[in-house]
Amino acid sequence: MVALLVSGWVLVLGQPAGLSQQLRALLARLITPLVTLGDLIPAVHSRRELARDNERLRAENNLLRQQVRAFAETGRENLRLRELLNLTSQRAHETIAARVIGRDAGNWHKSIQLDRGWQDGLTENMAVLNADGLIGRTVAVTRSESRVLLLLDDGCQVGALLQDTREPGLVAGRGDGMLALRYVNRAATLRPGEAVITSGLGGVYPKGILIGHVERGALNPETGLYLEATVKPVVDFRRLEEVLVILK
Numbered sequence: 001m002v003a004l005l006v007s008g009w010v011l012v013l014g015q016p017a018g019l020s021q022q023l024r025a026l027l028a029r030l031i032t033p034l035v036t037l038g039d040l041i042p043a044v045h046s047r048r049e050l051a052r053d054n055e056r057l058r059a060e061n062n063l064l065r066q067q068v069r070a071f072a073e074t075g076r077e078n079l080r081l082r083e084l085l086n087l088t089s090q091r092a093h094e095t096i097a098a099r100v101i102g103r104d105a106g107n108w109h110k111s112i113q114l115d116r117g118w119q120d121g122l123t124e125n126m127a128v129l130n131a132d133g134l135i136g137r138t139v140a141v142t143r144s145e146s147r148v149l150l151l152l153d154d155g156c157q158v159g160a161l162l163q164d165t166r167e168p169g170l171v172a173g174r175g176d177g178m179l180a181l182r183y184v185n186r187a188a189t190l191r192p193g194e195a196v197i198t199s200g201l202g203g204v205y206p207k208g209i210l211i212g213h214v215e216r217g218a219l220n221p222e223t224g225l226y227l228e229a230t231v232k233p234v235v236d237f238r239r240l241e242e243v244l245v246i247l248k
Helices: 021-090
Strands: 002-006 009-013 095-103 111-114 127-129 134-141 146-150 158-162 168-173 179-185 195-198 210-219 226-233 242-246
Touching: 111 134, 158 179, 158 210, 179 210
Parallel strands: none
Antiparallel strands: 002 009, 095 111, 095 242, 111 146, 127 134, 127 242, 134 146, 158 168, 158 195, 168 179, 179 226, 195 210, 210 226
């Protein structure tokens, strides 16, 4: 008796007529693993192809995500530039746009570096602003860069007006992210929320640039002669990216 495997079937040659069912069952159990393995080979190949396809699709998906983020950032930058362009069209003064390229390590929150210099028409003591309001003034200018002293610094003093009552005063930084409006007539009324704008006095800052809003005010305890108000600036100095410089 001879058993042959042909395409997964067992042929028994010369088997006696009375071959028992037990022998047939034994041969079937012996050959079944071989048949199953043959069936699995295409499946294993398909899984490998699927894994490679998944890896390729993941790489393409990551690339698309990066492109979407880049497009979104470009859109946000374009929006900021359009706001600056609108601001330029509303002002009679000649301006030039500049990008913030650095902050002084030793004085991080009180000065910034711009990518414009005297070759672009900048000089010292030029007002710097954005679509929100006043930022500060240029204090050092090289051929292609300039440093801006921010309004938060107590050395950047600005002649100011209370927009509603027209009471004058002097704005300067307090060192804590807020501004102080000093030397306001003690007979004036300081109303929370009132806008504070540049007065135009001093020749650096044109009149009417928004500085901030009054939070609270009181009589100066040291002199008792003037009112002093705490002013919250309208500009977010931590997120400055593009600015306008008013050219003289």
